[in-house]
Amino acid sequence: METPEKQPATSFFQSNTAKMIMVGLLTLFLLIPLEFVKNLIAERSQRQEEVITEINDKWGESVFLYGPILKVPYTVYEETVSINEKTKETVKQRTAYTNFAYFFPEELKAKSNVTTKVLNRNNYESVVFSSKMAFEGNYIHPDFSSKEIANENIQWNKATIIIKTTNLKSIKDEVKINFGKANFTFEPVYDSTSKDSTEALETSYIDLNKILTEGKTAFRFEITYNGSQQIKMVPIGKTTQIHMESNWASPSFTGNFLPDDKTKQISATGFVANWKILHINRAFSQQTFDNLPDLRQYAFGVDFVIPVNQYQQNERASKYGFLVIGLTFLIFFLIQSISKIKIHIFQYSMIGLALIMFYTLLISITEHSSFMKAYIIAGIAVIALITLYSVAILKNRKFPLFIAASLSSLYTFLYVIIQLENYALLVGSIGLFAILAAVMYFSRTIDWNSSNS
Incomplete structure (x- = not known):
């Protein structure tokens, strides 16, 4: 009687769960260089404020x-009463001083x-x-009647x-x-x-x-x-x-x-x-006495x-950095899970660093051009870099084209949110809901209990 051959046990580190954990930890780790980029933007913005203050101070x-305002002086008299201790006589002193009335x-x-x-x-x-x-x-x-000031006391x-x-x-x-x-x-x-x-x-x-x-x-x-x-x-x-x-x-x-x-x-x-x-x-009121x-x-x-100056727009763009990195990694992870193509954690790291470079390119180009031109140039550069890199690691053209289209849509969506003010929250919420629905749709057939072979 033949004994059925045992299937080799699946290592935890080869499971989808372990890969999700590693990608998640990498995403959190990339928040460190992203924070450095935010500090750079804040530093350049502070320098701009210093230069603006210097320009304005000179101009x-x-x-x-x-x-x-009509300013009219008037004389006020103040009487003080004192007693001479030697003669026991009452002494009255009258002191005059000048006050001012202001009329609008x-x-x-x-x-x-x-x-x-x-x-x-x-x-x-x-x-x-x-x-x-x-x-x-x-x-x-001018009317001094409210203070009962005599006309002869008005200067x-x-x-x-x-x-x-x-x-x-x-x-x-x-x-x-x-x-x-x-x-x-x-x-x-x-x-x-x-x-x-x-x-x-x-x-x-x-x-x-x-x-x-x-x-x-x-x-x-x-x-x-x-x-x-x-x-x-x-x-x-x-x-x-x-x-x-x-x-x-x-x-x-x-x-x-x-x-x-x-x-x-x-x-x-x-x-x-x-x-x-x-x-x-x-x-x-139309008049005041003593002091303005x-x-x-x-x-x-x-x-x-x-x-909205260029640094405010750069700051708003950098706030969505975590969202861009997370959604990009999610796209690659879904492709990896659906196609059974192995993507090493090092390759995820290179993609994440390329996404961080978008913000350094954006702020450096913005300082010499408009924010829109800088956003287009930085976006095209990063999307092209990640797409070409995807061709090498995914070994086909279908998935890299999908990645290029997804990143283009994502950066376009974020640019619209950055430009909006009153409707930014509404448009952002609707967009994120649509992204969540798409992820749920494409991940519905994935067997999360299996591992990539």
């Missing part, structure tokens, strides 16, 4: 201003024409602008007009104001009472008795800045109307108030925006920045 920083315009209109351009230094660029602003409006006669002949602003060093022309048909020149002054980071421009003394009329007293002035990144203003008029136009096609409206949607226009050649803000829209409050929280304006 002109962000612009923030509000004014004009009844009407304030401003027209701003902003011309932007991009300055380049080495591989980095920054958006800067030149802004010409024209202001006009009027004042009503009408020592009033001044101030403008609170930043970026004084980048004002390009002399700033003069026509107030009540008289011209006054602004000079920079140190304001020790300022509660914010602004600086001040102030006129010489104005005799309001000669300037103010019974009704409204008009004013107008112009100011020209070189600046960068942002323009913000505070609506200090009882009625404030701002008109701004620029050649910048990607404005980001910021601050406490947005422009009127009905008149706002944004096109490839620039934008036009209008604001109309009433005093009831913000929580401060910090009004920065009520500011509004426009950001002139590149919406």
Whole structure:
């Protein structure tokens, strides 16, 4: 009687389970060089910020201003009572000191024409602008009745007009104001009472008795800045109307108030925006005493920045690195399981390193070109490399062509996600669901209990 021949026992290390574990561990190991790539992107991005700061500091920083503000001094008397210990008599002393009242315009209109351009230094660029602003409006006669200040205590002949602003060093022309048909020149002054980071421009003394009329007293002035990144203003008029136009096609409206949607226009050649803000829209009155409050929280304006710079796009691309490596290894593992072709763990490692090289190629080429061109060049280079390598290890053309098509689809899908903002999560979720469905379909006939022979 013949004894049936025993089948050789299958080694665990030759099973699909062991190969899946090794491929999974390799995928996790490749996160180390991928993290180095992310650090490289962060380092280059930080260097860009340093260069942009240096460029902006030389050209002109962000612009923030509000004014004009009528500053009127007044005399306040304070009485102190003391007792002479020797004579026991009561002694009264009257001390006078000067305080200030600040009055905002009844009407304030401003027209701003902003011309932007991009300055380049080495591989980095920054958006800067030149802004010409024209202001006009009027004042009503200052009212001190709320503080019960007598008219004889008001120093009408020592009033001044101030403008609170930043970026004084980048004002390009002399700033003069026509107030009540008289011209006054602004000079920079140190304001020790300022509660914010602004600086001040102030006129010489104005005799309001000669300037103010019974009704409204008009004013107008112009100011020209070189600046960068942002323009913000505070609506200090009882009625404030701002008109701004620029050649910048990607404005980001910021601050406490947005422009009127009905008149706002944004096109490839620039934008036009209008604001109309009433005093009831913000929580401060038309006059204040003693000190000016910090009004920065009520500011509004426009950001002139590149919406998504090259390093932000590279950073977003690198975040999908683990997904690209995992899906690529999954494709090779399914081909190996279906075709019974042996793929060594070293060959998986070479494929993984080629996928990592995509990101180093992407960031290095992006610094000398656009992100789209860099993505196409890096993608074609890596897909071609992995496809040619697949021809050698898979010994046919059918599977390498499938791999090339799969990688092309994957990189195209990721590029679409990177460009999207509002719909990135939705499109990504739908895409990953479709990939999962495809993997489940192609792996349905695999015998996971067998080993490759």
